Amino acid sequence: MSKLEEVFQNKTAFIPFLVADDPDFETTVQNILTLAENGADIVELGIPFSDPVADGPVIQAADLKAFKAGVNTNRVFEIVEEVRKTSDVPIVFLTYLNIPFKYGYDKFCQRCQKLNVSGLVIPDCPLEEQGEIRTFADKYDVDLIPLIAPTSGDRIEKIAANAKGFIYVVSSLGVTGVRDDLAVQQLNDTIQRIRKVTDVPVAIGFGIHSPEQAEKLATIADGIIIGSAVVKIVDAGHEDLQNELTDYVKNIKEAISVKA
Amino acid sequence: MKEMQKETSKQTHYGQFGGQYIPETLASELTRVAQAYDKYKADPEFLVEFHDLLDNYANRPSLLYYADKMTQDLGGAKIYLKREDLNHTGAHKINNVIGQALIAKRMGKTCLIAETGAGQHGVATATIAALFGMECEIFMGKEDTERQKLNVYRMQLLGAKVHAVTSGSMVLKDAVNATMQEWASRIDDTFYILGSAVGPYPFPEMVHDFQSVISKESKQQILETEGKLPDAVVACVGGGSNAIGSFADYIDDKEVKLIGCEAAGKGVDTDQTAATIERGSVGIFHGMKSLFLQNDDGQIDQVYSISAGLDYPGVGPEHAQLAELKRAQYVGITDDEAVNAFEYIAKTEGIIAAIESCHALAYVMKLAPTMRKDQIIICTVSGRGDKDVASIAKYRGVDIDE
Numbered sequence: 001m002s003k004l005e006e007v008f009q010n011k012t013a014f015i016p017f018l019v020a021d022d023p024d025f026e027t028t029v030q031n032i033l034t035l036a037e038n039g040a041d042i043v044e045l046g047i048p049f050s051d052p053v054a055d056g057p058v059i060q061a062a063d064l065k066a067f068k069a070g071v072n073t074n075r076v077f078e079i080v081e082e083v084r085k086t087s088d089v090p091i092v093f094l095t096y097l098n099i100p101f102k103y104g105y106d107k108f109c110q111r112c113q114k115l116n117v118s119g120l121v122i123p124d125c126p127l128e129e130q131g132e133i134r135t136f137a138d139k140y141d142v143d144l145i146p147l148i149a150p151t152s153g154d155r156i157e158k159i160a161a162n163a164k165g166f167i168y169v170v171s172s173l174g175v176t177g178v179r180d181d182l183a184v185q186q187l188n189d190t191i192q193r194i195r196k197v198t199d200v201p202v203a204i205g206f207g208i209h210s211p212e213q214a215e216k217l218a219t220i221a222d223g224i225i226i227g228s229a230v231v232k233i234v235d236a237g238h239e240d241l242q243n244e245l246t247d248y249v250k251n252i253k254e255a256i257s258v259k260a
Numbered sequence: 261m262k263e264m265q266k267e268t269s270k271q272t273h274y275g276q277f278g279g280q281y282i283p284e285t286l287a288s289e290l291t292r293v294a295q296a297y298d299k300y301k302a303d304p305e306f307l308v309e310f311h312d313l314l315d316n317y318a319n320r321p322s323l324l325y326y327a328d329k330m331t332q333d334l335g336g337a338k339i340y341l342k343r344e345d346l347n348h349t350g351a352h353k354i355n356n357v358i359g360q361a362l363i364a365k366r367m368g369k370t371c372l373i374a375e376t377g378a379g380q381h382g383v384a385t386a387t388i389a390a391l392f393g394m395e396c397e398i399f400m401g402k403e404d405t406e407r408q409k410l411n412v413y414r415m416q417l418l419g420a421k422v423h424a425v426t427s428g429s430m431v432l433k434d435a436v437n438a439t440m441q442e443w444a445s446r447i448d449d450t451f452y453i454l455g456s457a458v459g460p461y462p463f464p465e466m467v468h469d470f471q472s473v474i475s476k477e478s479k480q481q482i483l484e485t486e487g488k489l490p491d492a493v494v495a496c497v498g499g500g501s502n503a504i505g506s507f508a509d510y511i512d513d514k515e516v517k518l519i520g521c522e523a524a525g526k527g528v529d530t531d532q533t534a535a536t537i538e539r540g541s542v543g544i545f546h547g548m549k550s551l552f553l554q555n556d557d558g559q560i561d562q563v564y565s566i567s568a569g570l571d572y573p574g575v576g577p578e579h580a581q582l583a584e585l586k587r588a589q590y591v592g593i594t595d596d597e598a599v600n601a602f603e604y605i606a607k608t609e610g611i612i613a614a615i616e617s618c619h620a621l622a623y624v625m626k627l628a629p630t631m632r633k634d635q636i637i638i639c640t641v642s643g644r645g646d647k648d649v650a651s652i653a654k655y656r657g658v659d660i661d662e
Contacts, residue, residue, distance in 0.1 A: 050559040051428065051545065053437045054283045054444075060427060072557045097281060098544045102558030124544070126287045129279055149285040151447060159284075170285065 004042070004118045004143050004165035007090055008201035012218040012256040013041035013166075015203055016249065017094065017227035019062040020045050020079055021071035022234060029082045031234060031245060036089035038246045039253035044121065044225060047076050047095040054123035058228040062235055073103050080115045092119035092145060092165070097133070105136040113140035119165040121145045127159050148194065150186060160197040166223060167194060171206045188220045211255035218256035226252065272461035273549075275584065277577035280460040282547045286440075289447045294462040296367050301469060306362060313358045314473060317391070318348045320355075322474075324481035324638070330608050330628075337491065337631035339624060342478045342640045344502060345613060349387050351380035351643030352474060352502040353455055359470035361388045364451030371395040371450040375439040377404055377432035377498065378569035378616060379411025380643050381455030386420035396420040399438040401431040404568045410647050429562040432498070432572045436546055456499025457576030460547030464504075464576050471505025478638050479509050486636060492517040492627065495640040496619040497590065498534070498570035500579045502642035507588060517589065519627070520579060521619040523565030524592030534563040536575045537583045537590040545573075550580045566595040566655065569616040569643075597622040599655055602645060614643035615652065 007013055016035050020028055032043050048063040048071050055063070080091060093112070100108040100120070112120070120142055125133065130144060137144050143165025148156055150172065160167060169190060172183070191202050204217050205225030214224045233244050273279055280290060300306040314320040323343040331339045344352035357374075364372060372389045373396070376382030382398040389396035398415050402424040405412050415422050428434035436459075443452040454463040457471075475493070482490055493510055495503035497520035510516040526532035528539060533553075540551040545560055553561040553573040565571045582588035598615055601622035605611050613621060617640070624639045631637070645652075653660045 051433065051437050053440050053546075054285075067559075096544075096558075098552075098554070098558040098560075101544050102541075102554070102556065123283050124281045124547070126280065126282060126284050128287075129281050147284040149283070149287075151285055151288050153288045155284075155288060 002118070002141070002143050002165055004090060004092070005201060007041050008166065008222045011041070012221070013201070013203065013223035014039060014249065014252055014256060015042045015044050015205070015223055015225040016040050016230045017044040017046060017225060018234065019059060019066055019231060020047055020076040021066035021069045022062040022231070023065045023237065024069045025075065025079060027234070028079050030242065032083050032089065033087055034242045034245045035249055036087050038249040040089065040249055041223070042090040042092060044092050044094055044227070045076070045080070047073065047093055047099050049096040049099065052096065056228060058231050058235070062231045065235070073099055077111055077115060080117060084115060088116065091117050092121060093117055094121040094123070097122050097125045100133060105133045109136040109140040109142050112142045117142065119143040119145045121147070121168055123147065127155070127162060148190060150190070156190060156193050157197045160194040160200070163198055163200045166201040166203050168225065169202055169204045169221070171204050171208065184216060184220065187217070191220055211251045214252050215255040224252070224256055271465065274464070274577045274581040276542070277548065277550050277580040278461055278464065279549050280547060281544050281549065282460045283444060285444045286447070290460055292367065293363070296363055297462050297466055300363055300366060306366070310359055310362055314355065318354045318358060319346065320473065321477045321481070322346050324478055324485070326485070327609050330605070333608060334625060334628040336628040336633065337635040337637045338633070339628055340482065340490070340636065340638045341611070342474060342506065342638055344474060345611070345617070345641045345644035349380070349384045350646070351384065351614065352471060352505060352640070353381040353384040354387070355473055355505065356455065356467050356470040356501060357381070357384040357388045357453055360451070360453045360466060361392060361394070364453070365392060367451065369449055369451040371397070371446070372453050373397045373399070373439055373442055373450055374453045374455060375432065375435035376400050376455065377435065377571060378567065378614070379404070379408040379415070379647060380569065380614070382415050382420070382422070383411055383418070385453050385455070386415040386418035389420060390418045397442065398422045399425050399435045399442065401425050401429070401435045403430040404432065404435070407568050407651050408647055432568065433546070433560065455501060456572070457501045457504045457578060458499040458546055458548060458550070458574060464548070464578055467501050467576070468504050468508060468578060471501050472508035474502065474505035474640060475507060475509035478506070482636065482638060488636070489513055489516050490636040490638045491631065492519055492637045494519045494521065494620045494624055494627070494637060496521045496570060496616050496642060497575060497579060498523065498572045498616065499574065500576040502640055504576060504578055506640040507582070511582070511587065518582065518587065519623065520588055520590045521593045521623045522590055523567055523570035523619055524594045525564040525566070527594055528592040532564040533592070534565040534571050534573070535592040536573060537579065538592050540575070548577050550574050550577045551583070566598065566651070567615045567619065569614070570619065591623055593619040593622045599652060601625060602648070602652055611641065612645040612649070613641045614645045615648040617642045618645070
């Protein structure tokens with residue numbers, strides 16, 4: 001069992017998402033620590049990309065702020081380095097493939113291992129293209145977190161069978177963003193198909209924002225990923241940001257803990 | 261099924277380039293498109309319908325025109341122009357749109373979506389959507405909607421909805437991003453007609469195949485007229501659709517030089533350029549591994565060219581491979597050189613050619629005088645230049661109030 005898989009033992013994991021360097025280096029570090037201290041089980045940290053085709057307007061806007069702050073790949077690693085001084089919260093990166101490709105897969109995965117970044121979510125790297133980075137991910141024990149979409153169809157079993165860490169189930173069509181029309185039944189069918197093939201935990205993301213939604217989905221999944229809703233709080237830029245994040249994490253945590 | 265996927269994966273790459281680097285949301289659909297294309301590309305009924313529309317709707321074959329005055333004036337190789345500007349809708353784009361739209365129809369799709377830079381691909385898609393009675397939505401960078409206002413209105417006249425894309429640098433690459441996002445959100449009834457030789461497999465192959473009619477015709481035409489193959493084939497390259505079509509049938513004829521002309525903007529050595537092959541490096545973007553203008557971190561550059569159709573930070577994977585194998589040569593042409601060629605070809609041959617095509621013509625102006633009089637150049641005029649007249653006037657500081 002990989003380190004990430006262990007996180008999901010005996011609980012529904014909460015996985016909030018932040019964009020690295022949004023709005024700046026120090027705030028990102030502080031945000032990660034606040035999320036971790038108040039119950040986030042894994043933090044998903046997005047490495048900004050110039051053309052985030054799988055992301056909605058909220059995360060696109062956050063990426064732009066990060067670029068204004070001067071983000072680059074090394075700085076993202078430095079953010080994690082800073083976090084590691086005080087916290088060992090599990091971290092996974094969300095990154096488009098071109099970022100590790102240009103950094104060098106070997107160097108990128110090695111640095112992930114060194115900083116205890118346990119997994120990579122790569123939205124533009126379907127199973128068929130994973131080979132080139134998988135060699136290095138395996139070498140340095142970094143899990144490649146696969147995505148399964150509502151349109152995956154007969155690809156579900158093949159993807160699940162190759163999964164490590166956890167499986168990211170995309171809750172609805174299209175890009176990330178806040179939406180209410182979550183088709184819980186369809187999600188459950190997908191998850192049942194995954195369970196027949198693997199014991200790797202399943203986390204649901206895309207479009208979740210309220211504790212009520214999280215609570216409902218916690219009954220069928222092992223983890224809940226919340227992206228845009230968290231980024232929105234960060235981007236509102238209120239003075240009591242840390243308190244807002246604290247409240248938000250606590251509410252979600254409480255909602256998804258009801259299950260046990 | 262397994263065997264088919266295995267077979268498909270063999271063709272998905274051009275050497276180290278190509279592939280299918282797409283979100284999982286699109287993966288199944290892309291397989292369906294690839295399977296549909298595999299099925300129909302050899303289907304006689306499909307091919308009859310495709311060629312019937314090319315000939316009787318798009319006005320093919322296009323002329324291979326001997327540019328006598330230009331040849332005399334430049335005093336070197338004989339110059340032939342492959343007149344894709346004379347196609348219905350005024351550019352080569354219609355060839356590929358007819359092919360892909362026929363696939364879409366056979367897949368039961370009712371809506372066509374497309375990105376467009378200069379607007380030519382959008383106009384072609386809107387045209388075929390009108391002809392086929394399909395819904396049509398076009399995504400165009402806001403900046404391009406401003407430099408190509410005429411084409412925006414043409415698309416609207418044809419019944420298409422035009423979305424001005426305001427993300428990123430608001431040009432072609434951003435239009436591709438937006439179209440991919442739209443596709444991901446409604447794949448059930450929608451087909452993405454990609455206009456350039458870029459994107460995930462099978463798009464580069466479809467574009468290659470449907471545009472190869474350009475070189476199949478030109479080869480037959482030049483053999484009939486001159487009794488021999490050309491010494492050089494010259495075409496402009498953004499993503500590379502007209503160039504791959506112009507090169508396709510000559511790739512195995514090693515004695516024919518293939519030359520792609522990229523947009524160097526204000527100069528290959530400035531940061532105001534779109535010369536991907538000369539200045540780019542290997543990367544992964546828009547569903548493919550290819551050459552891209554990008555920084556050391558892999559962030560895609562905002563590129564520049566006077567031409568909205570060549571203003572793209574990447575290039576099709578087959579061009580990247582042809583460049584790597586040195587089978588084709590790629591050269592940069594600046595805004596200035598292209599605008600000079602725009603004026604030259606108008607005054608010399610009475611042809612108003614698209615500013616994109618003028619990048620190829622500008623190189624012919626340099627190349628022809630260095631060649632012997634018994635040598636032959638075929639240059640593709642990929643589109644007509646009516647759409648560019650206002651912006652060329654502006655470039656020259658002439659105020660023409662539309």
